[in-house]
Amino acid sequence: MEGRPLDDHELVARARDGDADAFSALVARHQQAAFRVAWLIARDPGEAEDAVQEAFVKAWRAMPRFRADAPFRPWILRIASNEARNRARSTRRRDALALREAAAVGTGDAAPSPEAAALSRDETETLTRALDRLPERDRIVIAYRWLLDLSEAETAEILGVRLGTVKSRLSRALRRLREELGDGGPTEPEARS
Amino acid sequence: MSADRLRRLDDGALAEAIRATGADLRWPATPDVEPAVRRSVARSRPRAGVGPVWPALPRRRRLVVLLAAALVLLGGAALAAKLVLDLGAVTVTTIPGRPTGLPTDAITGDDFGRPVSIKEAERLTGLSARIPAALGPPAAVWAEQGPVGFDPGDTAPWIAMAWDTRDDLPPIAGTLRGAILFQFRGETDVAAKVLYADAGSIRPVRLGTGHAFWITGPHAFRAIVDGRLREYRVDGGVLLWQEDDETFRLETALPLAGARAIAETLP
Secondary structure, three states: OOOOOOOHHHHHHHHHOOOHHHHHHHHHHHHHHHHHHHHHHHOOHHHHHHHHHHHHHHHHHHHHHOOOOOOHHHHHHHHHHHHHHHHHHHHOOOOOOOHHHHEOOOOOOOOOOHHHHOOOHHHHHHHHHHHHHOOHHHHHHHHHHHHOOOOHHHHHHHHOOOHHHHHHHHHHHHHHHHHHHOOOOOOOOOOOO | OHHHHHHHOOHHHHHHHHHHHHHHEOOOOOOOOHHHHHHHHHHOOOOOOOOOOOOOOOHHHHHHHHHHHHHHHHHHHHHOOOEEEEEOOEEEEEEOOOOOOOOOOOOOOOOOOOOOOHHHHHHHHOOOOOOOOOOOOOOEEEEEEEEOOOOOOOEEEEEEEEEEOEOOEOOOOOOOEEEEEEEEEOOOOOEEEEEEOOOOEEEEEEEOOEEEEEEEOOEEEEEEEOOEEEEEEEOOEEEEEEEOOEEEEEEEOOOHHHHHHHHOOOO
């Protein structure tokens, strides 16, 4: 494949016809997002890697039944999410995450984003610690939407729920996040106008 | 205090703070799975249409092999069984002891093939989809008129419907589904449940003016889906019942009363 890179729809069309090179291009393009989606659930890089690998193999087998006009990314992320969930449940890996340990602002190699620079390191750690304490349902919807910066529509697709459900879950999850930020114990959320 | 400042942020600002944190997280390095996937892909082609890709076998022989595979699995369980219950299209086998080697995948519908509309499902199967009024329209529907027997004309139609989790439908373990309803027609065994006596139970319960079976505890669900025998793990409660020549299987994370309340709203 030379010249202009093929977009997802073109690669999907070829993969549906059995073109393994086209499918490999899709793997290379989406494996990072799939891995992060899986890691947020499995909380273990090895489990997440296995989940992602299996997700792509399942996707390959199901390619002929995949609608050619549908977006590939939310579909593969959803499969990866389900694979990770199955593995997390079967191996009982529920170690404390993860997010707090990954908080790299001020310590990582890359320069922090301008927005992050507005947060102190203490605030970043506080925020990730509170996110870690949320129930999975709240943590995952926040993580997919904002940590991974997926759209609401993609988040809905991956979670297998309607767009309105994502909106209401996000609202509820933010409320619970505020509760977690209250010294680690539940507090009444602040009234909002 | 940093927590106090964060708590005072409005939703938009708090979301931006989370987004900014995500941009600067030290994510685990993404492993390159492409070579491993490519190796797996090289061993198999995408499966076109309904049914497994089995090269060169005539259709009738493929059906025999498929049925034989099903019988080996279903029959193997039955050999050690205390109890075998044949309920229309679904067989329930209870085995002494605790579960070992249960499948890991829950039923989500993701591998059931292309979702269809209710009308498509009814046209494909000839069934009239029975949607519980308590649940409303399903989030996803799949249907199949799959070959299951020695005779190419021996098919067993089924419709599967899934509802997303919501306030009155807690998530089924391992999924974000709140309820999954299978509707089978006929007596041909297309699905089997394998239950372990020390970990689960099956008992008859009243359902409306009739009877049903209530199954609890971790167990395996095996079904011929898209031409393949598939295995799933089930943790939630399952209500199983028959009406005329149709068999229904309702899975939720609700207690019996909740599942029964849903089942009783079938039209």
